[in-house]
Amino acid sequence: LRWQFFLRSQLRWHNGEALTGQQLLQTLNALQHHPRSQPLLSSVATISLPHALCIQFELQMPDYWLAHRLAELPCLMTHPELPTLGAGPFKLALNEPHMVRLEQHPYYHLQHPYLESIEYWITPELPTHSTDTSCLHPVRITIGQQEELALARPVQRSMSQGWCYLAINQRRGVLSEAQGQKLLMLIQRSGLLASLPIQQGVIIPSHEMLPGWAIPEHDVLQDVELPPQLTLLYHPPIELESVTQALQQLLADHGCQLEIRYYSGKRWQSTEQIAQADLLLADNLIGEAPEATLESWLRRDLLWQGILREEDWQHQQRTLQQIQQCPAPQQRFSQLKAYYQQLMGAAILTPLFNYQYQVSAPPRIHGVMLTAYGWFDFCQAWLPPPLDD
Template sequence: MFKKVQLVEQYIRICAGFPEEALGQPQEIGLAEVATRLFCTLRNATLTLKKLQKQGWLIWQPGRGRGNRSVLTCLLSPADVVLSVAKEIVQKGEIKASRELIDQYQREWPALAEEYSLWMSSQFGLRVTREKENSRVDTLRLFFDHPFQGLDPIHVLLRSQTHLVKHLFDCLIRFDPITKTVEPQLSFYWEVDETGREWTFFLRKGVLFHHGRQLTAEDVCFSFQRLQEERSKHRWLTASILTTVAKDEHVVVITLATPDELFLEALSKEYMSIVPRDYADQMGAQFAQMPVGTGPFRVVRNDDSMLVLEAFQPYFGGRPFLDRIEIWCVPELPEDKKMAKGLDRTQLLLPVTSGEHKLEQDEISWKGLGRQEHCFQYVSFNGAKNGPLRNHAFREWLAGILSPSELCDDLKGMREPVFAWGTTGPFLVHGDELCDDSAEALKTWEEIGYEGEQLQLYTYPDLDHVEDAEWIQAKCKANGVNIKIVYAVPEELAKPAVLEAADLVVDSANVDERSELSLREFLYADALSITHHLNEEQKEAVDQIMRWMGLAKTREERQAFMTRMIELLDEWHTFVPLYSNRVEMLAHPRLSGVSLDAYGWVDFTRVFVKT
């Protein structure tokens, strides 16, 4: 492919010597001049002209005899050649190389990038092909704005990564979001002793990992010990586990320090997925790029161009209906507002990215899907750090000026009011009144202990986070508070030292139907700011309430403790929930099994096409 790109460069050099109107017109030129333009010898110039003619880009007629000039006809515009080769590279699966070729020349031909984006958008959706023995292969092709290099269950940070982990791995048990109960998965049966501390799990026999080996109890022990011992941001899930022992090849005994009514739900979290000991040890850090699990799909390719998943034929839970999923890394498409006009209507999934989208006539019959994410965006205040935010009065005042409803009205998009943990909760209501009298304002500064210090707000460089951070910065500036925005990638922002140094953090909380467990994650996950922004007294109070919640036998009792925890967080003014996102999507009428989960994602194992 490098040779083809090199030919593009050589063709552009040759064309650059002719006026624009010469395209398609024969031009007299000597071989020596061609060699000069190509910076090569006469022999290499001849070879290059033959290669370009073979591509159909030009016609070369060498002069015969003394005084007869050669004739060269450039048939295609250089921009068309670049676009054509970029498409060819895409078809070979090299998305990154294709994008680099377009980037190299888009300044010279501004329309090139738009044409490329419109063409790329037509490549997504369902593709049906016939392979060996005329077998049908259903491929769902999607795009995302960055590669999926990190798919190790114990290290994933983003919801997009977590969603894919669910398709590659299994846990001991699964949580049904509809019935809100736990169900068998890798373990078909379990029991607990009278103390509530010793749990025994019986594993399915014959379950295969993607690399061909059968699952054993040793893999379960290894997976949990790995989560406990490695520097994972999700170690909070194993905090109550004392020991994990393989009683025999298919029986695992887990002993807890104290009884925990949320333990079974914790085992269903994607971070608790079971991995093969031999393969994980062999791959080391490379396991995150080419992971192996027992899930319904297996990874066959994962690089800067695309992630490719194939249905795992012997999956114990039943083979998926789709044969293949390709997720192309195309950074420019999600932000391209003109993309919708170029969508190929043969694609079967069309995300609606803003409320401004209007259905065209051929979309009327498409099925509209939509729901509000349970997850929510929030800004946290670091009350554990020396500075003005340690003062409760300042946090209370700051929470009062950051009105979530005003933010939603100003920024619009898919932002909607937060409904977290089954309640609107008192923490969603904050005063918006601020005295405009300057003398009163000076008195207020004195009371809240703010002396004009610059506060650092950390967040991701994603578009919604940028908009939120800039809105907070402007709101604070209008009220006399100096905010500096610092952008960091997820891996950097998940570091405790960074979170502890930040004064404010704009982040999102993972919330689903496992409401009590989601609250526990919000308070204890090492990658989130809350656990780093509470002072020691607050942490002790959190530990006590969450311990009581884990001991509560009924859901009603646990809900009461959850409500008390939310009330305390509101009293402390540790964070302000800003909004939840509404996710909307159009699905082709022939596409079935499509539904959105609490994170706004589609379960690919249920998708099938009626043809």
């Protein structure tokens, strides 16, 4: 019930100002009441500073995910008065619509990056039918100067742990469990995901939620019929547009008219928005600690309160409270897996496909590492000295 975190004594913000425990306490108290981070800190009773270099958390009930929660993006600890200031290896030097420039933080407390600065030039290549850049998914990333791009070769590939998913709105009640299973059976047996008009190698149909968490194969009696009409709501990335069109044709072949609605935001906006659809299509990115990420997703995403019936929503909250109090990680993982197996077995949630991330770079660029989210970590990247003409 009591967690203590001890701070390094020479931490500095990106502007050179000394970082203090009092500043972090101020930021953490604000995070405790912010709607995005509050679900992650709901077990925290008080946060205090018993010593200048010690942050102390007193909990209402045990929460063995606490350290993972503090490492999540909604709990990002920035300067309490200057939210663009952090204390990481790179500081934000410029943030313009066409370019973002990062520079090495000279006071960083761990090993410094090898590179002095990084520039991201934003030059979107829009689909011919769209002016919305928010839907582009950065599955293929190329690093280097414009004149070097012809020399770029893949330097790292990885399959995303996260996936695009289909969720059924149980609360809306248009699809029964058997009908939901029938819908997923049609998707699984039609080969729909393997034949999407998407660049080869970009997506991989999902067979597991995580390694060892198999997606069930649904087998439904032939006399189960789909409703005559369903509504689907989806948001970026753009690959999901191909899924909606293929799904619309598949359901039409089985006597069901699918109305498709698009929302350009990257997160569900409200339970009222979710209530308008029978089916929801989106993606869920998973970080370096996959089980902790999936537990957090159940807590934070409005999806669950929007699609689960009230009694099932309350059951989910009790289940999560029970899981978080298990001291042994494998016991927490096992119980979380069992709950997700129930969701997939009832056809409430089904992962559809993973991404195949790829970073390409010219031969002179070394040490670029992909993160679990499909972005890249430049802390170990380096360049050889330039050649003399």
